[in-house]
Amino acid sequence: MGTMLGFIALVAISSQLAPYLTRREIFFGVTVSRSFREGPLARKVSRRYAIEVWLLAVAAAAIVATSPMPFVSGTMLLGLSIGASVAFARAWTTVRPHATMPTMIREAAIGPREGLPGGIVGQLGPFIILLAATAYVALNWDNVPARFPTHWNLAGKADGWTVKSVPGVFRGLAIGFVACTALLFTSYAVLNWTRLPRVTGHDGQQYRRVRRINLLAQLVWAYLMAILLAWTTCVAMFSANARELRLPLVIRMAPFALLIIGTLLIRVMRRTAVLEGPPIGDTTPDSSWILGRLYFNRADPTLFVERRMGLGYTLNLGNPWSWLVLIMFVTGIAIPLLLVP
Amino acid sequence: MKPAVVIRIDLASPVPAYRQIANAIRALLVHGVFSVGDALPTVRRLAVDLGVHHNTVAEAYRVLSDEGWLDLRRRHGAIVLDRSRPRPSREARPSLVQRLRELTAEAQAAGLAPGVIADSMRAVATELTAAKLKKA
Numbered sequence: 001m002g003t004m005l006g007f008i009a010l011v012a013i014s015s016q017l018a019p020y021l022t023r024r025e026i027f028f029g030v031t032v033s034r035s036f037r038e039g040p041l042a043r044k045v046s047r048r049y050a051i052e053v054w055l056l057a058v059a060a061a062a063i064v065a066t067s068p069m070p071f072v073s074g075t076m077l078l079g080l081s082i083g084a085s086v087a088f089a090r091a092w093t094t095v096r097p098h099a100t101m102p103t104m105i106r107e108a109a110i111g112p113r114e115g116l117p118g119g120i121v122g123q124l125g126p127f128i129i130l131l132a133a134t135a136y137v138a139l140n141w142d143n144v145p146a147r148f149p150t151h152w153n154l155a156g157k158a159d160g161w162t163v164k165s166v167p168g169v170f171r172g173l174a175i176g177f178v179a180c181t182a183l184l185f186t187s188y189a190v191l192n193w194t195r196l197p198r199v200t201g202h203d204g205q206q207y208r209r210v211r212r213i214n215l216l217a218q219l220v221w222a223y224l225m226a227i228l229l230a231w232t233t234c235v236a237m238f239s240a241n242a243r244e245l246r247l248p249l250v251i252r253m254a255p256f257a258l259l260i261i262g263t264l265l266i267r268v269m270r271r272t273a274v275l276e277g278p279p280i281g282d283t284t285p286d287s288s289w290i291l292g293r294l295y296f297n298r299a300d301p302t303l304f305v306e307r308r309m310g311l312g313y314t315l316n317l318g319n320p321w322s323w324l325v326l327i328m329f330v331t332g333i334a335i336p337l338l339l340v341p
Numbered sequence: 342m343k344p345a346v347v348i349r350i351d352l353a354s355p356v357p358a359y360r361q362i363a364n365a366i367r368a369l370l371v372h373g374v375f376s377v378g379d380a381l382p383t384v385r386r387l388a389v390d391l392g393v394h395h396n397t398v399a400e401a402y403r404v405l406s407d408e409g410w411l412d413l414r415r416r417h418g419a420i421v422l423d424r425s426r427p428r429p430s431r432e433a434r435p436s437l438v439q440r441l442r443e444l445t446a447e448a449q450a451a452g453l454a455p456g457v458i459a460d461s462m463r464a465v466a467t468e469l470t471a472a473k474l475k476k477a
Binding site for chain 2: 301302
């Protein structure tokens with residue numbers, strides 16, 4: 001119960017912070033002037049959004065605390081996330097008519113591109129961990145129990161079991177490979193197929209640092225996933241007391257800690273950027289954003305763009321290649337899941 | 342190629358984007374920022390960086406190629422050329438052959454035997470080859 005309430009609080013805090021984890025000139029997914037951002041309407045929108053998110057969180061917590069049904073917790077978390085998205089969409093609709101035209105200056109640096117954080121060895125680390133786990137299981141195949149845990153609830157307790165079979169044993173690792181490949185591909189694409197709003201001066205330096213932090217966060221995320229899946233395969237699967245085995249707290253909390261620290265750091269760095277004159281924005285037109293979340297621009301050749309809310313990047317759905325990328329990753333995740341009944 | 346060379350364009354300017362890109366790169370070329378044989382960014386990469394359509398960058402590269410600055414090779418991007426010797430246009434060679442034909446016809450009309458004309462042309466060709474070898 002306590003853990004679940006903690007998760008609800010985390011989702012509420014993340015939702016509360018998310019609209020502000022973006023460039024300084026972007027307010028609820030819309031490029032606005034400084035006067036608007038500091039004006040009464042902006043304050044009213046912020047206040048209303050905060051009230052809606054926290055009312056939803058209190059309602060979810062109350063239902064979780066009073067309901068005896070086991071599936072309520074997950075449903076309430078999902079409901080809180082959807083509710084926060086609706087609240088964001090309402091705020092976006094209010095702000096949208098006040099969008100301002102950002103500068104149309106574009107800069108490109110010609111020269112060698114910077115490399116991925118950690119270099120090739122650092123980037124391949126998660127794959128090596130997954131490969132080692134795969135080799136360990138393959139070498140100890142005879143010791144794999146007939147039934148083993150494959151899913152843990154938010155409290156860290158095993159709640160999903162699978163019988164011994166090749167797809168059942170290797171499903172988690174296969175999903176890990178697909179997910180790590182997706183992260184590596186995204187990092188490469190972000191470095192090579194996205195643009196920086198500025199490449200010169202103090203702003204250019206700040207934007208590069210923000211991109212670096214995003215890439216580092218992706219790398220850490222890949223390591224966390226690989227370690228988690230290696231643990232579930234090499235430790236949990238072979239444990240004699242799997243029913244009582246709990247997911248280590250550090251693994252449960254690490255993604256949230258990473259998310260909060262990363263987003264706060266980016267927020268601080270974006271606030272420190274010195275911006276003068278018309279807003280620089282993120283070099284994407286406001287008209288190409290659907291509800292401030294989905295980017296669709298056929299005229300933009302880029303594959304990924306920075307999200308306008310929260311950490312990371314999103315696909316340019318107007319680029320036909322983005323659909324291929326989506327299909328490949330969804331298929332890559334779906335196949336291992338469908339292989340196991 | 343030297344690092345941290347920046348191209349800057351203004352999409353709100355009345356000057357077309359492809360012209361701004363061509364002007365910016367030409368200025369860098371004139372100032373010797375690039376060496377002969379350097380590869381410029383691919384059309385796709387520069388288009389992504391500047392947030393313009395591929396065709397806009399491709400057009401800018403074509404302008405510079407027509408001026409003799411760049412060699413646009415398929416799959417190899419744009420290579421900086423030595424512009425001290427302007428790149429001949431596509432019509433240059435057929436035009437030269439046509440002029441040579443007209444000249445030989447004129448010489449024949451003036452009474453020179455075809456063999457003499459051929460010997461004369463061979464002598465000129467030998468001189469050209471010698472000059473090329475000397476330069477090499």
